Amino acid sequence: MSGYNFAYLDExxxxxxxxxxxxxxxxxxxxxxxxxxxxxxxxxxGTGGVQVTAAVIGPDDVLKVIDQGADDTTNAxxxxxxxxxxxxxxxxxxxxxxxxxQTRHRIPETPLREGQIVVFQVxxxxxxxxxxxxxxxTRKMHALEEYGIMHVRLYEDITLHGRVATSYDYPVRVxxxxxxxxxxxxxxxxPKLDRSPALxxxxxxxxxxxxxxxxxxxxxSLDFEDHPFTIEAWEQACGLCGSxxxxxxxxxxxxxxxxxxxxxxxxxxERRREGAR
Amino acid sequence: xxxxxxxxxxxxxxxxGDRVGCLDVxxxxxxxxxxxxxxxSGSGKTTVLHCLSGRLEPTSGSTEFLQRDGSVVDIxxxxxxxxxxxxxxDWALVQQNPRxxxxxxxxxxxxxxxxxxxxxxxxYGQIRxxxxxxxxQVEIPRERIDDLPGTFSGGMQQRLQIAxxxxxxxxxxxxxxxxxGLDVSVQARLLDLLRSLVADxxxxxxxxxxxxxxxxxxxxxxxxxxxxEVVESGLTDQVLDDPQHPYTQLLVSSVLQP
Numbered sequence: 206m207s208g209y210n211f212a213y214l215d216e217x218x219x220x221x222x223x224x225x226x227x228x229x230x231x232x233x234x235x236x237x238x239x240x241x242x243x244x245x246x247x248x249x250x251g252t253g254g255v256q257v258t259a260a261v262i263g264p265d266d267v268l269k270v271i272d273q274g275a276d277d278t279t280n281a282x283x284x285x286x287x288x289x290x291x292x293x294x295x296x297x298x299x300x301x302x303x304x305x306x307q308t309r310h311r312i313p314e315t316p317l318r319e320g321q322i323v324v325f326q327v328x329x330x331x332x333x334x335x336x337x338x339x340x341x342x343t344r345k346m347h348a349l350e351e352y353g354i355m356h357v358r359l360y361e362d363i364t365l366h367g368r369v370a371t372s373y374d375y376p377v378r379v380x381x382x383x384x385x386x387x388x389x390x391x392x393x394x395x396p397k398l399d400r401s402p403a404l405x406x407x408x409x410x411x412x413x414x415x416x417x418x419x420x421x422x423x424x425x426s427l428d429f430e431d432h433p434f435t436i437e438a439w440e441q442a443c444g445l446c447g448s449x450x451x452x453x454x455x456x457x458x459x460x461x462x463x464x465x466x467x468x469x470x471x472x473x474x475e476r477r478r479e480g481a482r
Numbered sequence: 483x484x485x486x487x488x489x490x491x492x493x494x495x496x497x498x499g500d501r502v503g504c505l506d507v508x509x510x511x512x513x514x515x516x517x518x519x520x521x522x523s524g525s526g527k528t529t530v531l532h533c534l535s536g537r538l539e540p541t542s543g544s545t546e547f548l549q550r551d552g553s554v555v556d557i558x559x560x561x562x563x564x565x566x567x568x569x570x571x572d573w574a575l576v577q578q579n580p581r582x583x584x585x586x587x588x589x590x591x592x593x594x595x596x597x598x599x600x601x602x603x604x605x606y607g608q609i610r611x612x613x614x615x616x617x618x619q620v621e622i623p624r625e626r627i628d629d630l631p632g633t634f635s636g637g638m639q640q641r642l643q644i645a646x647x648x649x650x651x652x653x654x655x656x657x658x659x660x661x662x663g664l665d666v667s668v669q670a671r672l673l674d675l676l677r678s679l680v681a682d683x684x685x686x687x688x689x690x691x692x693x694x695x696x697x698x699x700x701x702x703x704x705x706x707x708x709x710x711e712v713v714e715s716g717l718t719d720q721v722l723d724d725p726q727h728p729y730t731q732l733l734v735s736s737v738l739q740p
Contacts, residue, residue, distance in 0.1 A: 336585070345562075349562070349566060353570075353602075354596065354599075356599040357585070357588060360588075360591070360592045360599065364610075
């Protein structure tokens with residue numbers, strides 16, 4: 206596409222973002238500030254993820270973009286088309302074919318492999334923000350590993366609901382050091398972060414932060430000894446492919462209260478139905 | 483073994499440009515002792531407290547603290563990590579307004595549990611058990627453990643703040659006007675509670691107040707401050723019953739006798 210540089214951003218900006226990414230990979234879970242740019246989409250639509258993707262994408266990459274697990278939602282379609290037009294790279298819906306996956310709110314069900322990069326869109330990167338409004342103070346708390354208040358939050362959850370009711374963006378400890386928000390993925394996906402063979406990059410455009418989990422890094426979800434971390438489970442199987450292992454969305458199908466549980470990962474669901482045929 | 487002072491303060495000064503916050507304040511605080519700091523508004527009491535508790539950086543002076551392991555550290559030269567750790571474990575600060583010292587957005591139990599979680603407790607049942615224990619020690623009904631502090635009365639909030647501070651068994655408690663803003667009967671109960679807690683736990687405390695009645699009940703020794711300087715010090719009864727410095731005489735005679 207003429208008139209634009211490869212992947213929309215200019216080379217200087219990409220270099221600046223790559224430097225931030227390198228630093229983030231070197232210090233797993235640490236939030237690296239970067240000079241976030243104005244992007245041709247509004248904040249909250251994945252400006253952070255788009256910039257990280259633009260900085261790491263190459264002509265040989267195969268790109269997959271998902272939103273809530275689906276490849277065909279507005280956000281996923283427009284970001285995929287954006288990169289198809291500004292880079293000309295191949296795009297795919299298949300997790301196993303992709304080398305670069307930008308995601309909002311899910312990690313694909315198909316196991317990730319070495320060499321893949323997953324880019325997460327992050328609305329609020331600071332895990333301590335809930336109890337500490339001051340940025341200077343939260344940075345100091347990260348530096349001094351003062352993470353006691355994260356458990357105050359879990360304590361409140363158990364007290365109010367009898368269990369930890371936080372079900373998405375569930376805080377984790379990376380490499381035994383930094384506490385990190387894994388972006389608003391369901392806690393169902395938290396175990397997939399642990400020792401993942403793929404490189405996981407997180408970009409927050411409005412908050413101007415990048416952080417990363419390098420391959421095979423330990424990621425532990427915070428919990429209490431007597432209230433260990435658990436993930437969601439469903440009584441139903443997927444109404445389309447019959448999967449009992451994947452994350453299910455509840456869909457209202459008519460005006461009579463009829464409902465259907467289906468895989469949120471559309472690619473995973475389609476592969477399973479094709480395989481059954 | 484000769485007993486050593488828990489806190490040794492020498493030549494503590496805080497200047498704001500030309501103005502003086504406090505000037506050349508020095509004293510020893512012994513284990514189990516309660517020291518009262520009195521004086522009128524603006525006399526530098528709170529400045530001294532903030533300098534000691536690490537919330538303000540003094541211009542000059544030294545503050546030596548006797549740690550649990552028997553070693554002595556200079557608080558003002560301690561790295562920030564160690565100072566913040568001390569502030570979470572061995573020290574506690576009871577603020578005048580409980581809303582400054584409490585997290586108003588989380589339940590009473592979480593407020594009390596925060597300091598134990600900050601030092602590494604990760605067992606929900608045990609944290610809750612300790613919180614319940616401390617609530618009953620400060621005479622808050624056990625069934626209020628899951629209520630927000632905002633639903634508590636002023637006196638209960640102050641007692642909750644005290645429970646929150648004492649749960650890690652600190653050895654030194656800083657109190658800034660602990661009974662300020664409470665009515666007299668609640669004040670009396672709170673003072674009674676503080677006195678028995680201090681005695682039972684063998685706490686050392688520095689109590690800043692303008693209320694001489696509070697010091698009479700709580701403090702073993704007194705520092706009288708005026709214009710940033712200590713004008714008189716001695717045993718509480720001695721200072722209050724036989725004041726030597728003109729300002730102390732004025733202060734003592736200003737107390738209304740009902």
